[in-house]
Amino acid sequence: MNSIFESPSPAAAPRVWEVGALCHAIGDALQARFNPVAVRGELSGFSRAASGHCYFNLKDASGQLRCAMFRRAADHLGFAPRDGELVEVRGRLGVYEQRGDLQLVVESMQRAGQGALFEQFLRLKAQLEAEGLFEPARKRPLPALPRGIGVVTSLGAAALHDVVTALRRRVPHIPVLIVPALVQGAQAPQSLVQALSKLYRMAQDGQATQRDPAAGDGPIIDTILLVRGGGSLEDLWAFNDEQLARTIVQSPVPLISGVGHETDFTIADFCADLRAPTPTAAAELVAQPREVWLGALDLLxxxxxxxxxxxxDRQAQRLDLAAQRLGRPSEQLARNRLQLARQAQRLRHAMLLKLQRLTQNQQALQSHFPQVLQRGLEQQRQKLERMDLRLQLLDPRLVLQRGYALLSDEQGRPVTQVRQAPPGAALKAQLSDGTVDVVVTQPRLL
Structure with missing residues (x-):
């Protein structure tokens, strides 16, 4: 039986095939000659569909092969395949007849090494980590309220649209400065370095302006976003550049790396102050919604x-209590006068009692000691008269009867000094038998 791989006889006319029949025949020939087949190669363009099926390419320096791994086999994978990894797969080679593509249906996969690019990535990561570029101690917190945000990415990238949309939605009042750069290809690392360096200079100029307004009028940039959308390891390779890594750690302000998808990691992620899983997440990390701050202000x-x-309320209560304790000066003076009068009455009563006792004693002793008793009684009487005189002198009414007056202002506060009675002040003078309203005309100091 002749195979389609056998050369037809020169004299024989070639067979005319239907396209589908030819694809089917080629698939049968591959099945008979190669399958099952084991292949070693580097993963590229790996993706997992919503159905659970995986699609990727296997490649090496001289070629590449399209592969598919259906869910029943993918569910048994013992690791998460990543672009750049070197793997060994086993499967069946065939033709995808709908497109006429050669395709390897993979039934099992295992790591065969890290792949050339991934090994290079690990070497650079280990080197920079040993130098301390990834140290958490050198990473800075993000500003709670940035005054300006710098963005480095490609103008044609979908990541730029995602970032700008998120910033406009959350913080439309914060200015955003975009510095374009290449994000893929051989020239991308240098382009990214130049864009970051430009932003660094602008951020430093803005800081100088903040310290000294005469230093210039540069924009104030508090945070920088370095972003790019997802892709294969080769697509993101510009962000694994050593020079770019060293430039990132020199940023004068906190820098956020938002490169690729959540499962993608680059050297730039480890050097940045903060790594965001996506460009949109990077924008959201640096920009708390305005409503959050307004709500916080309302709460405060x-x-x-x-x-x-x-x-x-507490001070008002203290004031009321103090007012109750203090009262009006005139009321306090009246209370003091009443208390003094009571004390004087008690003293007079005590003196009268003592005088009565002395009189009684005098009567009892007169028959025995008339002359001595008389002198003693006279001394006691004189003493009582002197004490009575002193007591009378303490009576404030006597002071007022001698021509003195008690001055107080309109609020009832005592006036004891000239400075309390300016010209035109209305005062009240309390005399011995009543009060008189007076007006100050010309105060004089002694």
Whole structure:
């Protein structure tokens, strides 16, 4: 039986095939000659569909092969395949007849090494980590309220649209400065370095302006976003450049790396102050929604209002209590006068009792000691008269009867000094038998 791989006889006319029949025949020939087949190669363009099926390419320096791994086989994978890894697969070679493509249907996969690019990535990562470029201690926190945001990415990248959309939605009041750069290809690392360096200079100029307004009028940039959408390991390779890594750690302000998808890691991610899983997430990390801050301000204002009101209430209570304790000066003076009068009455009563006792003693002793008793009684009487005189002198009404007056202002406060009675002041003078309203005309100091 002749195979389609056998050369036809020169004299024989070639067979005319239907396209589908030819694809089917080629698939049968591959099945008979090669399958099952084991292939070693580097993963490229690996993706997992929503159905669970995986699609990727296997490649080496001289060629590449399209592969498919259906869910029943993918569910048994013992690792997460990544672009750049060197793997060994086993499967069946065939033709995908709908497109006429050669395709390897993979039934099992295992690592065969890390792949050339991935090994290069690991070597550079180990080197920079040993130098301390990834140290958490050198990473800075993001500003809570940035005054300006710098963005480095390609103008044609979908990542730029995602970032700008997120920033406009969350913080439309914050200015955004975009510095374009290549994000893929041989020239991309140098382009990224130049864009970052430009932003660094602008950020430093803005800081100088903030310290000294005469230094210039540069924009204030508090944060930088370095972003790019997803892709294969080769697509993201520009962000695994050593010079770019060293440039990132020199940033004068916090820098966020948002490169690729959540499962993608680059050297730039480890050097940045913060790694975001996607470009959109990078924008959201640096930009808290305005509504969040407005709500926080409202909450703080409410707390401040309550605290001030409580303080005012406490002070008002203290003032009321002090007023109750102090009272009006005239009332306090009246209470003092009443208390003094009571004390004087008690003293007179005590003196009368003592005098009565002395009189009684005098009567009892007169028959025995008339002359001595008389002198003693006379001395006691004189002593009592002197004490009575002193007591009378303490009576404030006597002071007022001698021509003195008690001055007080309109609020009832005592006036004891000239400076308390300016010209035109209305005062009240309390005399021995009543009060007189007076007006100050010309105060004089002694």
């Amino acid at each position: 204002q409410g707390r401040l209002d309550n605290a001030v009101q409580r303080l005012l």
